[in-house]
Amino acid sequence: MKRRPLSVLVALRRLLAYAVAIFCLVSLLSFNVLPPSRAPAALPDAFKLLKPPQNGFRSRGGELRWMQELSRPRRPSHMEFNGADSMNGDSDFKQLWMAPSSHDFAECVWPSPSYSPPGESRGYLVVHTNGGLNQMRAGICDMVAVARIINATLVIPKLDKRSFWQDSSNFSNVFDERHFIRALANDVQIVKKLPKELQTTPKALKHFVSWSKMEYYQAEIYSLWDDYKVIQAAKSDSRLANNNLPLDIQRLRCRAFYDALRFAPHIESLGKLLVERMRSLGRYIALHLRYEKDMLAFTGCTYGLSTSEADELTKIRDSTSYWRVKDIDSQGQRIKGYCPLTPKEVGIFLSALGYSFKTPIYIASGEIYGGDSQMADLRARFPLLMSKETIASAAELEPFVHHASQMAALDYIVSVESDVFVPSYSGNMARAVAGHRRFLGHRKTVTPDRKALVHLFSMMDQGRLREGHNFSTIVTEIHRRRQGSPRKRKGPVSGTRGKDRFRSEEAFYENPLPDCLCRQGSSGAADPFAAV
Secondary structure (H helix, E strand, O other): OOOOOHHHHHHHHHHHHHHHHHHHHHHHHHHHOOOOOOOOOOOOHHHOOOOOOOOOOOOOOOOOOOOOOOOOOOOOOOOOOOHHHHOOOHHHHHHHOOOOOOOOEEEOOOOOOOOOOOOOOOOEEEEEOOOOHHHHHHHHHHHHHHHHHOOOEEEOOEOOOOOOOOOOOOHHHHEOHHHHHHHOOOOOOEEOOOOHHHOOOOOEEEOOOOOEOHHHHHHHHHHHHHOOOEEEEOOOOOOEOOOOOOHHHHHHHHHHHHHHOOEOHHHHHHHHHHHHHHHOOOOOEEEEOOOEHHHHHHHOOOOOOOHHHHHHHHHHHHHOOOOOOOOOOHHHHHHOOOOOOOHHHHHHHHHHHOOOOOOOEEEOOOOEOOHHHHHHHHHHHOOOEEOHHHHOOHHHHOOOOOOHHHHHHHHHHHHHOOOEEEEOOOOHHHHHHHHHHHHOOOOOEOOOOHHHHHHHHHHHHOOOOOOOHHHHHHHHHHOOOOOOOOOOOOOOOOOOOHHHHHHOOOOHHHOOOOOOEEEOOOOOOOOOOOOO
């Protein structure tokens, strides 16, 4: 038998090797690159808003309240991870989304063993609140404490209907009145209305001194009971000191703010539904974009606005009698960090921190001054911009649209429950939400250093700095310790005096530590930082 040529064997060996290589390559591509065939996925149920519930709201039965900790929903398998989740693994996740350690601090608002139920009332305290939603909320809770101090029966407070927002809502339209009375039954006596026989009686009309301590109320105000049965507080904001009050009074303020003064059922129901719809998109940022007409007029901040827009804001400020400061140096305000960040600046800031363009962002605000033109840069960076107007149907929002306080309450709920909260300005809502998130376990709140950022933005305008790795590193480092981790409430700025000294303090409801947060296992009677 003849032997086959050697060249034929070599050719067969090469052909077999090529076939094996091609088979392996096809298998690898099929496993890692080519997507499996599947039918188009449906949207999560929570985001189906074209057909609202028949009554416009979800039933309360069997549902957790929005203030309770909700377990993080599992993202449906058909949905992509949002941008920040898939960037560079665990390190990016921790940097962008993980809340700071609570260091075992937990809420502790129970009264001391010596705390007693309210005694016999000396008279009635009538309160006229002032300001927007969160200014009124803080004032109401302070008046609860004042009623306890002066042994008064508190009449359900009257909400401000004369402020910039012109909201006609009554207390029961915004808050759960029944729960408010019941939750504070062991602290103060509360009635819905002043008794008929006292409605025409002379009243002691008082403007309580701002940031007053116990001695002021126990002496000057308490003595009014000798001549009057009714004391009327003309204003409610900042009438009680932030610090150096008895622990039981401080904890009463916390019980009032974080439990008793809950929102009305229809607000809580829709608020929770908005949270579910945002969570169906993945982890989300709540951005309190305080770039509304009233805030810009009040602060005198006109950077990035046209001359006609700046003139309009000046006219608003001049015509608002209760805004005392009229002549404002806009550029000086901005350099000092006293102005809200513009929507464009917020976009640059969030990008520098590392958030992807796929990050869902809930805009918690009223109407943005300048409209779509002001929002264009932010939307170009983060196209998943949501708001109550975009994730709720017109039918769902219809009961709220003419009531600024109720609309603000919806934003408050979605902001407290967000994965990350970012305020563009340190106003009343920003402070209230930040404090509430601390109280619920130090959820991540990134507070922009506006003064430092404005300096960086100015360098960019001058061509001395541009976006990129170096800029991102600088911004990230500046905000490394501005993310809501536990710390004591800040006292007054050194060198300040009088009202400026109290005004420079961190507001009580912005940071309830040390009064209402204790290390787990601690009685709360001692300094909660003793073991740090």
